[in-house]
Amino acid sequence: MSYESENKLPAGTSVKRLKEVVELLGYMSVKDGFKIPERVGCYFWHDPSEYKSWTGVELSIYYDEGALKLSTRTRVSRSYWDLTHQNKTIKMVRDIFGGTFVTDEGASRYLQPEHPPPSPLSSGCYLARWKFNNALLKARWYLSCRKLEGDAARDAPSPLSFLDEMNPRLLSNNLLVPFIIAVWEEYYRATFTAVLRYADKREVVLKKARLSHAQLEQIAAEKQIERAIAECFSFQRPSVIGDNFKMIDARLDLVGAMRKPHRRRKVTLSDSIESLVVARNAFVHAGDMDMSLFDKDLQTIMSDIVVAVDRSYEAIGSHFGFTTIHDY
Structure with a gap:
């Protein structure tokens, strides 16, 4: 349309x-x-x-x-x-x-906006969420198009563990995890950039950001300074993400939003994603695969990060007083 x-x-x-x-x-x-x-x-x-x-x-x-x-x-x-x-x-x-x-x-009739303009902060946070949604669609589309054939690609543990090590489904699923974490990380980095841009107090962040010479040159070439600062910090682990946003405003508690009960699980979303980041690092840096990552578990991971992102988005909107937008 x-x-x-x-x-x-x-x-x-x-x-x-x-x-x-x-x-x-x-x-x-x-x-x-x-x-x-x-x-x-x-x-x-x-x-x-x-x-x-x-x-x-x-x-x-x-x-x-x-x-x-x-x-x-x-x-x-x-x-x-x-x-x-x-x-x-x-x-x-x-x-x-x-x-x-x-x-x-x-x-002779002009087009009519359906809603009044959102604030720049609201718009920036929405764009981060919208891009996250679009990026994750690529992973879902990949899974819907993927065709793995033969007994070796079974979607369940094998009676013989060494066969799982040769299972192309497990390798394919593990390969998606770094992409999912990259999409997750970019959402929080982009959101941090927007929040920092319109924050009243930025001194703590500016002191902790150690901009390299190359980054300073990029800023001089009209790169958004808040983005350059955001690139100085990691946004993979929920605990670190929470600390980063607290530098902007100590009352902004994103980890608390992720720790709220989810589907009556004993393990919180925050802890689940912390473990996912550990698994991602083991795979990327040492080639260690998660031998339990079958399709159902991968779908759970993608569902979990969407819930965690939406909780963060809502927490930021509530904290700064804007209505979140979910028309993707």
């Missing part, structure tokens, strides 16, 4: 001037891989400042039965600011060149 518009320009409109206006609006010329004979321009707008854009605005200039037209498109997952810029584009093209326009709302 998407939100689309089409401006029909008057006869004699200069394509060159139209492109200049589009570029003044911040659009960049791109190649989308499609060869459309009547299209004379393909553009994309995205504003990462203050976490404004989520999916950006797509724009095309083309001829349709001799008439020059400009179309815009935002995806269903667009942000308030993406839609606002889409409306701004429609209006400016109409104001400068004249002509008519139509959107999904109807003729």
Whole structure:
């Protein structure tokens, strides 16, 4: 699903001037891989400042039965600011060149945001959660497409332990764990970056961050300073994650959220994920496989980290007073 518009320009409109206006609006010329004979321009707008854009605005200039037209498109997952810029584009093209326009709302009707704009902090935390969701989908898709055949790839322990060591299913499942932890770590690093950016007190974090010369050069080259600082810390173990966020605000207790009961288990989510990180390190650094990691256990791991991430996301939203967004 998407939100689309089409401006029909008057006869004699200069394509060159139209492109200049589009570029003044911040659009960049791109190649989308499609060869459309009547299209004379393909553009994309995205504003990462203050976490404004989520999916950006797509724009095309083309001829349709001799008439020059400009179309815009935002995806269903667009942000308030993406839609606002889409409306701004429609209006400016109409104001400068004249002509008519139509959107999904109807003729001469602008697109209407469904919700007021979230705060930059809320938007930054949502983007981290959204990217986590999209990344984890890759693992789920991999598992749905994976085809392991033969008795050696059994989805249960073998009576002979040495056969499990040759089980391709166990190797495949173990190979996914580093990816899952990487996705987990990136979620917390990206969230930490957003929280740090809008925090009132950052002195403790700045003192503990030991920026390298290379990182300082990246900051000088306009890399987000909060991201560079976040890269100084580890975000794998829940206990370490909790300590990192407490540097920003001592009252922000993410580990406490992960320690709440889950499905009447004796082992908390926090402790389960701590053990998963240990297993990940053993596999990555020494090649030691978890010989009990069959498909059901892997699905449990992915379910657990989603619950843990959502608890953290909700805890941050509650602490800073914003409503979490779950439209992925």
